[in-house]
Amino acid sequence: MIPNASSRSVASAAAKNAAWMAQVSAEKQEEVDQAWNFVTSIFEQRRRIRGDSVASAKIWGGITFFDLGLGGRICNDATTTAKSRRELSASHGDEAVVGAQGWRGLYLDMIKRSLTNYIYYDHAKDYETQYKALLQNHKDKRAQEMSDRVCEAGRCEAHWDINFSEVSFHGDKVPATAHTVMRLSCLTHIQMAIEDVIANNVHGDLIEAGAFRGGGAVLMRATMGNQMPTGGWRTVWVADSFEGIPMPRTAAGEVKDDTASWGGEGREEERYASSMENVKATFRRYGLLDERVGFIPGFFNISLPKAPLKSLAVAHIDADSYESVLDALSGLYPKLSPGGYLIVDDYHLAGVRLAVREYRAAHDISEPLEAVPSDHITTCSTDPINSMGDDWLYRNKKHLVTRVGAIGGAFWQKKRLSAA
Numbered sequence: 001m002i003p004n005a006s007s008r009s010v011a012s013a014a015a016k017n018a019a020w021m022a023q024v025s026a027e028k029q030e031e032v033d034q035a036w037n038f039v040t041s042i043f044e045q046r047r048r049i050r051g052d053s054v055a056s057a058k059i060w061g062g063i064t065f066f067d068l069g070l071g072g073r074i075c076n077d078a079t080t081t082a083k084s085r086r087e088l089s090a091s092h093g094d095e096a097v098v099g100a101q102g103w104r105g106l107y108l109d110m111i112k113r114s115l116t117n118y119i120y121y122d123h124a125k126d127y128e129t130q131y132k133a134l135l136q137n138h139k140d141k142r143a144q145e146m147s148d149r150v151c152e153a154g155r156c157e158a159h160w161d162i163n164f165s166e167v168s169f170h171g172d173k174v175p176a177t178a179h180t181v182m183r184l185s186c187l188t189h190i191q192m193a194i195e196d197v198i199a200n201n202v203h204g205d206l207i208e209a210g211a212f213r214g215g216g217a218v219l220m221r222a223t224m225g226n227q228m229p230t231g232g233w234r235t236v237w238v239a240d241s242f243e244g245i246p247m248p249r250t251a252a253g254e255v256k257d258d259t260a261s262w263g264g265e266g267r268e269e270e271r272y273a274s275s276m277e278n279v280k281a282t283f284r285r286y287g288l289l290d291e292r293v294g295f296i297p298g299f300f301n302i303s304l305p306k307a308p309l310k311s312l313a314v315a316h317i318d319a320d321s322y323e324s325v326l327d328a329l330s331g332l333y334p335k336l337s338p339g340g341y342l343i344v345d346d347y348h349l350a351g352v353r354l355a356v357r358e359y360r361a362a363h364d365i366s367e368p369l370e371a372v373p374s375d376h377i378t379t380c381s382t383d384p385i386n387s388m389g390d391d392w393l394y395r396n397k398k399h400l401v402t403r404v405g406a407i408g409g410a411f412w413q414k415k416r417l418s419a420a
């Protein structure tokens with residue numbers, strides 16, 4: 001099983017979800033409703049300030065409490081028990097990444113800092129503007145009072161934590177320099193899945209289905225390293241249209257999600273088109289374009305059935321639309337080895353969720369669907385200032401569950417074959 005960012009097992013993630021759902025019994029419903037209202041109000045604020053859509057707010061807010069069932073219990077997890085971002089980034093960086101894994105860990109840590117653009121500029125000003133506006137406009141007086149103190153004690157500068165993503169600074173805009181649009185938590189989770197299949201000799205290659213500029217795939221290649229890992233080399237496959245997310249080709253695709261409306265004049269980057277040459281250039285910059293990287297160009301429904309894929313150990317699907325995710329699942333899941341990981345990004349998107357559910361139901365997949373650890377709820381704090389105002393979303397007796405609604409991923413691990 002994948003250990004979480006603090007090296008503890010998350011084998012209990014499903015149990016946590018179940019426990020949380022059990023908690024959401026009649027007497028807790030009121031608290032959940034309050035949290036839901038609070039989440040919605042946060043997004044209402046954001047919509048006014050930054051132009052985020054309420055529809056996405058509802059989806060984002062909804063996933064945590066009602067969809068994957070994460071909640072208060074996840075605050076018992078070491079990754080989320082840190083009281084502040086600073087503590088969290090310290091434990092994430094020192095304990096999990098650097099201390100436990102030495103130079104290799106440092107290398108991967110630096111790769112992720114580069115991929116997410118973290119190292120290139122000081123984000124403090126962005127934070128200050130973003131959070132001040134959010135707090136000043138909040139109807140809760142406490143939030144307004146906090147607005148001047150939001151960057152005290154270096155809080156804004158110290159933001160290298162599991163929720164970091166370059167894109168989060170720019171609203172819906174994808175900066176021209178971003179090599180990945182994934183959050184650090186998603187990247188780290190992919191890394192952990194790869195480390196797990198290597199350690200457990202799960203057979204097969206790795207694939208990024210939906211690569212954009214190639215950042216996630218670069219991390220896959222970097223995680224294998226430059227010395228042959230236990231079990232031998234694997235190919236990192238990069239599958240993409242290299243033309244962006246296609247428009248729906250069926251009536252069902254049209255009604256099941258709204259990705260068809262993404263993009264448009266001045267917002268072309270929202271369809272995530274990036275050429276194969278561009279992706280290769282990204283690999284080259286990291287010194288990682290070699291014979292262990294393979295490309296599968298074309299739309300998944302056409303390219304994957306005839307791709308030279310034998311078996312897969314980790315499949316990461318990041319394709320956003322209902323049809324694309326369904327096509328990718330159909331093309332890849334049958335090749336996933338027992339013990340392998342199927343990870344789907346952007347589970348907050350309605351079409352993605354539907355595709356996953358339909359595929360799992362149609363193929364009787366009973367392995368528990370789990371949330372990418374530390375993805376939806378990225379820190380727990382009893383201090384609203386430390387949690388930057390927009391984070392204090394759910395309070396129960398022990399915890400404040402914070403920052404609900406970050407981009408979410410879901411995954412499951414294919415059952416290992418039991419020994420005969």
Ligand SMILES: C[S@@+](CC[C@H](N)C(=O)[O-])C[C@H]1O[C@@H](n2cnc3c(N)ncnc32)[C@H](O)[C@@H]1O
Pocket residue numbers: 179180181182208209210211212213214215216217239240241242243244245246271272273274298299300301318319320321323324327
């Ligand atoms: C959100 S981006 C992927 C982000 C990427 N994983 C990263 O690290 O930043 C979605 C990608 O999926 C690709 N895509 C979506 N639907 C596809 C399909 N049906 N066939 C091939 N590629 C597709 C798009 O071209 C785009 O590159």
